[in-house]
Amino acid sequence: MDGYKRLLSYAPEKKRELVLAIFFTGLSAIAQVFSYFYIWKFLEALLASNNLQEAMQYAVVVIVLLITYIFLYFIGVALSHILGFRVETNLRKKSALNVVDGSFHFFDNHSSGEVNKIINENASNTHSIIAHMIPDITSAIIAPILLIIVATNIDITFGVLLFLALIFAFICLKGMMSDSSFMEAYLKVLERLNGETVEYVRGMQVVKIFGASVYTFKSFYEAIKEYSNLTYQHAINCKHPYVSFQTILNLYISFTIPYGIYTLTRGSEPLEIAAKVIFFAIIGGVIFTSMTKIMYVGSDMFMAKEAVDKMENLFEEMEEKKISHSTYEDLQNTNIEFKDVTFSYENAPVIENLSFKLEGGKSYALIGGSGSGKSTIAKLIGGFYKVDSGQVLIGDKLLESYSEEFLNNKIAMVFQNAQLFDLTVFENVKLARPEASDQEVMQALKDASCRDIIDKLPQGVHTMLGTEGVSLSGGETQRIAIARAILKDADIVILDEASAAADADNEYKIQQAFAKLMEGKTVIMIAHRLTSIRNVDEILVMSQGQIIERGDHETLMAADSKYKEFQEMYAKANEWRVKSD
Numbered sequence: 001m002d003g004y005k006r007l008l009s010y011a012p013e014k015k016r017e018l019v020l021a022i023f024f025t026g027l028s029a030i031a032q033v034f035s036y037f038y039i040w041k042f043l044e045a046l047l048a049s050n051n052l053q054e055a056m057q058y059a060v061v062v063i064v065l066l067i068t069y070i071f072l073y074f075i076g077v078a079l080s081h082i083l084g085f086r087v088e089t090n091l092r093k094k095s096a097l098n099v100v101d102g103s104f105h106f107f108d109n110h111s112s113g114e115v116n117k118i119i120n121e122n123a124s125n126t127h128s129i130i131a132h133m134i135p136d137i138t139s140a141i142i143a144p145i146l147l148i149i150v151a152t153n154i155d156i157t158f159g160v161l162l163f164l165a166l167i168f169a170f171i172c173l174k175g176m177m178s179d180s181s182f183m184e185a186y187l188k189v190l191e192r193l194n195g196e197t198v199e200y201v202r203g204m205q206v207v208k209i210f211g212a213s214v215y216t217f218k219s220f221y222e223a224i225k226e227y228s229n230l231t232y233q234h235a236i237n238c239k240h241p242y243v244s245f246q247t248i249l250n251l252y253i254s255f256t257i258p259y260g261i262y263t264l265t266r267g268s269e270p271l272e273i274a275a276k277v278i279f280f281a282i283i284g285g286v287i288f289t290s291m292t293k294i295m296y297v298g299s300d301m302f303m304a305k306e307a308v309d310k311m312e313n314l315f316e317e318m319e320e321k322k323i324s325h326s327t328y329e330d331l332q333n334t335n336i337e338f339k340d341v342t343f344s345y346e347n348a349p350v351i352e353n354l355s356f357k358l359e360g361g362k363s364y365a366l367i368g369g370s371g372s373g374k375s376t377i378a379k380l381i382g383g384f385y386k387v388d389s390g391q392v393l394i395g396d397k398l399l400e401s402y403s404e405e406f407l408n409n410k411i412a413m414v415f416q417n418a419q420l421f422d423l424t425v426f427e428n429v430k431l432a433r434p435e436a437s438d439q440e441v442m443q444a445l446k447d448a449s450c451r452d453i454i455d456k457l458p459q460g461v462h463t464m465l466g467t468e469g470v471s472l473s474g475g476e477t478q479r480i481a482i483a484r485a486i487l488k489d490a491d492i493v494i495l496d497e498a499s500a501a502a503d504a505d506n507e508y509k510i511q512q513a514f515a516k517l518m519e520g521k522t523v524i525m526i527a528h529r530l531t532s533i534r535n536v537d538e539i540l541v542m543s544q545g546q547i548i549e550r551g552d553h554e555t556l557m558a559a560d561s562k563y564k565e566f567q568e569m570y571a572k573a574n575e576w577r578v579k580s581d
């Protein structure tokens with residue numbers, strides 16, 4: 001019940017619907033029981049009293065009560081569906097907000113497909129669990145109890161017999177109810193099977209080309225076997241309780257006839273006994289059928305707990321290693337400082353006890369071998385990750401002391417694999433500053449040397465990009481992303497220069513766009529082309545998470561430096577490229 005209560009706590013505004021759903025399904029159960037009582041009255045009038053007119057009146061009452069039952073049940077189910085859908089909607093809304101707010105650490109460890117799957121599957125499970133649980137519980141519990149009371153009033157022996165049969169039936173049902181360990185194992189196997197099936201379908205091309213069979217996909221085959229074994233074992237475990245349940249039901253119905261004959265020999269009125277036998281046979285079937293719903297209540301409760309556990313775990317993970325920002329919103333200067341910073345993505349530190357200071361208003365280039373920690377430093381300045389120890393200061397104040405939004409507005413980042421959204425070019429740029437005028441957006445595009453891109457697009461700046469629209473090349477995408485950063489007009493600019501060579505024209509335009517973006521800003525450039533950094537104020541050379549050298553181009557070239565070594569290697573690599581071209 002705990003999972004169910006936790007799920008309901010996601011829709012506190014629909015408490016009234018919950019109470020009304022219980023009320024209407026409860027009322028419908030009472031109407032149902034009354035309809036069966038009047039079936040008895042009908043049979044009694046028809047057979048025992050032989051009063052056709054009275055029987056007809058009872059028949060009308062039965063019909064009215066059955067219609068009332070259906071109508072009330074329908075209202076109860078509709079209300080519980082409204083409640084279920086609201087819980088699902090609220091869970092989806094919360095998920096969407098948490099995803100937007102999720103830590104980078106979380107997204108490093110979870111692919112977007114995985115997150116989407118967890119949210120989709122569990123959120124959509126919740127509405128059906130909630131929608132069916134209230135009607136199932138009422139029809140499985142209220143209706144049988146009330147019917148037993150009515151039945152005992154009609155005939156105490158038949159009533160007691162029915163009661164005993166129900167106790168046995170309940171024991172059998174409990175034997176068939178899936179316990180939490182089975183449900184846990186079942187959901188795990190099902191999840192594995194789904195995952196393996198997706199992998200198999202994804203690899204269908206390889207399957208076809210190489211004529212591989214399902215046996216080649218060993219883990220898919222094992223998942224099928226595991227699923228089949230588990231469900232088979234469960235079916236076997238249910239065999240005895242199920243057969244016993246059916247036997248008790250049929251025994252009870254068959255027993256009403258010899259018992260009726262026995263009472264006849266004791267001088268009872270034959271037609272009254274006939275009426276009772278028919279009535280008890282009818283309600284026996286009805287009660288047994290409604291009781292079977294108890295089986296689903298157990299698994300529904302487990303599913304409710306699973307769904308809410310999985311989603312809440314996901315929400316918790318999204319918050320892990322997230323910086324808790326304060327509210328300060330005034331940048332005194334754009335100095336950047338690392339004080340004894342240690343940071344690790346997983347267990348091993350990528351940078352350890354790193355300290356350095358960058359002066360506001362100057363331009364810096366970070367260079368170093370692949371994996372030396374350049375992008376990590378850029379991300380830590382951007383506030384993407386919480387450091388393990390030490391301090392990152394912006395404007396001589398702790399990064400955490402600024403509000404997240406303020407910091408976002410003060411720092412612009414352009415990564416080599418820039419992301420554009422499925423929006424128009426214009427909308428993509430305007431995202432950086434929604435209050436910007438049309439002229440400002442157009443000026444940013446012009447400054448980022450995007451004129452030629454816009455000219456060739458069918459609807460100019462209003463052309464849709466992405467899956468539904470036009471695709472741009474890597475270099476073009478980066479220029480639009482630079483336009484976005486120019487419009488943002490942030491005081492600190494971090495650029496991750498593309499390592500893959502763009503064509504000469506694109507390369508020239510990207511450099512022009514960068515120059516415009518860097519004007520008057522504090523700039524940190526992660527440089528891959530060593531020719532493009534000669535004019536920066538200072539170059540920081542990185543190796544294994546440490547800054548091993550720093551200085552301007554001339555100073556570093558004059559010494560026997562690692563930087564000089566890098567420049568020479570770069571020049572050689574370019575020479576080879578020219579020769580092989």
Ligand SMILES: Nc1ncnc2c1ncn2[C@@H]1O[C@H](COP(=O)(O)OP(=O)(O)OP(=O)(O)O)[C@@H](O)[C@H]1O
Nearest residue numbers: 108345346350368369370371372373374375376377
């Ligand atoms: N999201 C991540 N999760 C785990 N480890 C990571 C993650 N990002 C980077 N690393 C590791 O951290 C180290 C530093 O990576 P970083 O991207 O900062 O290097 P880099 O100098 O920018 O490299 P490159 O020039 O190849 O982009 C590498 O060993 C890398 O494998």
